[in-house]
Amino acid sequence: MIxxxxxxxxxxxxxxxxxxxxxxxxxxxxxxxxxxxSDDKDMALTIEVxxxxxxxxxxxxxxxxxxxxxxxxxWFTNNLTGVICLFLRNRNVMDPIxxxxxxxxxxxxxxxxxINNNSRSGSRKNIKAxxxxxxxxxxxxxxxxxxxxxxxxxxxxISLDQASExxxxxxxxxxxxxxxxxxxxxxxxxxxxSIYAASNYGCRVTTTTISKKQYEYAKQWIHRxxxxxxxxxxxxxxxxxxxxxxxxxxxxxIEAIGHNYLETYLxxxxxxxxxxxxxxxQAITIADDQYExxxxxxxxxxxxxxxGGALFSLPKLLTxxxxxxNFDLLNRDEIGPDYALTLKKWREKMFSKLSFIxxxxxxxxxxxxxxxxxxxxxxxxxxxxxxxxxxxxxxxSK
Numbered sequence: 001m002i003x004x005x006x007x008x009x010x011x012x013x014x015x016x017x018x019x020x021x022x023x024x025x026x027x028x029x030x031x032x033x034x035x036x037x038s039d040d041k042d043m044a045l046t047i048e049v050x051x052x053x054x055x056x057x058x059x060x061x062x063x064x065x066x067x068x069x070x071x072x073x074x075w076f077t078n079n080l081t082g083v084i085c086l087f088l089r090n091r092n093v094m095d096p097i098x099x100x101x102x103x104x105x106x107x108x109x110x111x112x113x114x115i116n117n118n119s120r121s122g123s124r125k126n127i128k129a130x131x132x133x134x135x136x137x138x139x140x141x142x143x144x145x146x147x148x149x150x151x152x153x154x155x156x157x158i159s160l161d162q163a164s165e166x167x168x169x170x171x172x173x174x175x176x177x178x179x180x181x182x183x184x185x186x187x188x189x190x191x192x193x194s195i196y197a198a199s200n201y202g203c204r205v206t207t208t209t210i211s212k213k214q215y216e217y218a219k220q221w222i223h224r225x226x227x228x229x230x231x232x233x234x235x236x237x238x239x240x241x242x243x244x245x246x247x248x249x250x251x252x253x254i255e256a257i258g259h260n261y262l263e264t265y266l267x268x269x270x271x272x273x274x275x276x277x278x279x280x281x282q283a284i285t286i287a288d289d290q291y292e293x294x295x296x297x298x299x300x301x302x303x304x305x306x307x308g309g310a311l312f313s314l315p316k317l318l319t320x321x322x323x324x325x326n327f328d329l330l331n332r333d334e335i336g337p338d339y340a341l342t343l344k345k346w347r348e349k350m351f352s353k354l355s356f357i358x359x360x361x362x363x364x365x366x367x368x369x370x371x372x373x374x375x376x377x378x379x380x381x382x383x384x385x386x387x388x389x390x391x392x393x394x395x396x397s398k
Contacts, residue, residue, distance in 0.1 A: 007055035014093050021086045025049060035086075045083050048076045062098035063087075067300040067376070071368045080371065081344075084379030098297070132213040135190070136360055141349035145192035146217075149252040149282060150339035150388050160345045163338070168196045171280050174331070174392050175247050177201035184245035184272055186238050187253030191218030191231075198230040208234040208241060238268055245272055248279040252388075254317075255284050259295055259310045262317075263324050270325040275397040279327065284339075285387045286311040305373050311386065327393035339388045340381035347374040 015023065018035035025032045027049035035044075051074040057065040066087075069075060077083050087094050142148060143164040151163035152170055171193065177183060179202035185194050188209035198205050209215050215235045222231050234241075238253075248269060257265045273279055286294055291313035302309050312320075321327050350357065350370065357367065380386040 001052070004052035004055050007059045008052070010059055011055050011097075014097060017092050018086070018090045019092075020089045021045065023047065023083070023086060027052070045079055045086055046077060047083065050074055050076060059097065063094055064298070064300050064303060066094075067304070067369075067372050070372050071365050073364070073368070080375040081378045081382070084375055085383050088379055088383040088385050132211055134360065135213055135217050137357065137362065138190070140353045140357060141346045142190075145196065146190035147192045148189055150335055151342045151345075152335060153338050153341055156341070160342070160349070163342070164192075165196075168193060169200075170390075171249060171251070171282075172197050172201050174390075175249065175278055175280050177203045177247060179203060181247050182206065182245050183247040183249060184241070184243075186241070186248070186250040186269070187256075188214060188218050188233065189251070190214050191221045191233075193249065193251060194218070194231050194233075195221060195225055195227060198227050199225065202230075203247070204230055204232075206232040206234065206243070206245065208236045208238065210235060210237055238265065241268065241272060243272065244274045246274045246277040248273045248277065249281075250279075251282040252284060254281065255309050255311060256306065257310070258308050259312075262312060262320055266321055266324050270327065270395065273395045275326075275395055277395050278330075279391075279393045279395070281389075281391040281393065283317065283389055283391070284311055285314045285317065285389055287385050287387075288313040288315050290385060291316060300376060301373070304369055314387070314389065321393070325393075326396050326398060328396055329391060330394055331390075331392040333390045334387055335390060336381045336384065336387040340378045343374050343378040343381070347371065347378070350374070 012025075012032065012034075015025070015032075015034040020036060022033065022035035022037065022044040024044050024046040025034070026046055033044070051069075051072070053072075054069040054074040057069040057072075057074065059065070061068060070080075138146065138148065143151070143161045145161075145164055145168065147164045147167065150167070151160060152167040153163045154166060158166075175181075175183070177197055181201075181203040183194075183197055183203050183205045185205060185207035188194065188207040188211075191207070191214075194205040194207040197203055207218070209218065212235075215233065219233055222228055222233060238257075250269070254262075254265065269279060291311075294311065318329070321329075350367075354367065377386070381388070
């Protein structure tokens with residue numbers, strides 16, 4: 001179709017602006033090379049076009065169209081993370097598409113995102129859309145403690161299980177947990193952190209999730225570990241929590257609250273933590289120079305993976321904390337590179353179990369969507385367009 005050819009020409013005019021790396025586009029009609037020709041040709045990345053409808057999808061859909069065309073099988077590459085890294089390094093290629101013809105689908109995507117707001121009922125719907133797709137699927141590729149957050153790698157030789165356990169111990173030791181502590185966890189996940197803290201540090205734990213599937217899994221796991229006397233499992237929105245705790249932890253839950261609820265979340269944490277108590281927060285952040293634009297747009301993650309999700313920049317997060325809480329920052333560690341490796345290991349584990357995943361009834365489109373998600377995030381951490389921070393705060397007396 002002529003529309004495909006026209007769109008291809010327009011896309012190629014943008015690809016000619018690649019100045020870091022080399023990209024080869026291959027289709028039946030021929031091969032085209034774009035980028036820095038002085039680069040090692042063995043390092044060139046190749047996209048194999050399977051369906052020419054890829055071009056209008058990208059031209060009119062922008063970066064979301066790139067993901068959607070991959071999910072449909074319109075293109076293939078043997079190094080998806082590398083391709084994503086290349087486009088992140090060459091923002092002069094995709095940014096004009098996203099802000100030009102790619103804006104045509106923007107209003108529809110934004111409307112969907114607005115519908116996915118994080119009110120109490122909206123949060124439950126959004127969490128269900130991601131976390132309740134099936135515990136068996138997550139068990140395939142997560143570590144044995146079911147930690148759906150960045151692990152911490154002391155070195156590249158340790159396993160995902162070992163790195164995940166190091167992360168858990170770092171959290172507990174940073175909070176200096178003891179048997180006299182009462183730890184509040186906002187965002188249970190499948191229960192791995194609360195069980196680790198209660199088992200290894202002897203503290204009491206109150207933990208909450210609004211995911212039905214996670215709640216059921218954690219409840220059974222806590223019972224199997226005979227920890228029901230130490231762990232109180234709730235199915236409550238963070239806004240409905242009450243009480244006072246001397247330690248508080250929230251691991252990569254802040255990404256689910258949405259832009260409009262940051263102050264609400266931080267004020268609630270402040271209210272729940274006793275004076276002189278400590279809070280450990282792990283959060284994915286977005287580069288500050290991309291924050292305002294990201295607030296106004298909807299990306300692949302928000303449309304397909306985490307409806308209602310939002311990333312805050314480090315300055316935005318720290319400024320809000322200083323304005324609405326009594327928290328003082330004691331320490332911050334950046335573990336973005338650890339997350340890139342965590343995502344790589346998740347993807348490798350998922351691909352090692354594809355037959356089993358298919359037997360569970362998940363489609364090829366679903367598998368491609370999750371592959372793109374893993375590589376999309378891995379590339380973001382490699383190129384530092386997103387980061388991951390571990391914060392330790394203390395609450396000063398008023």
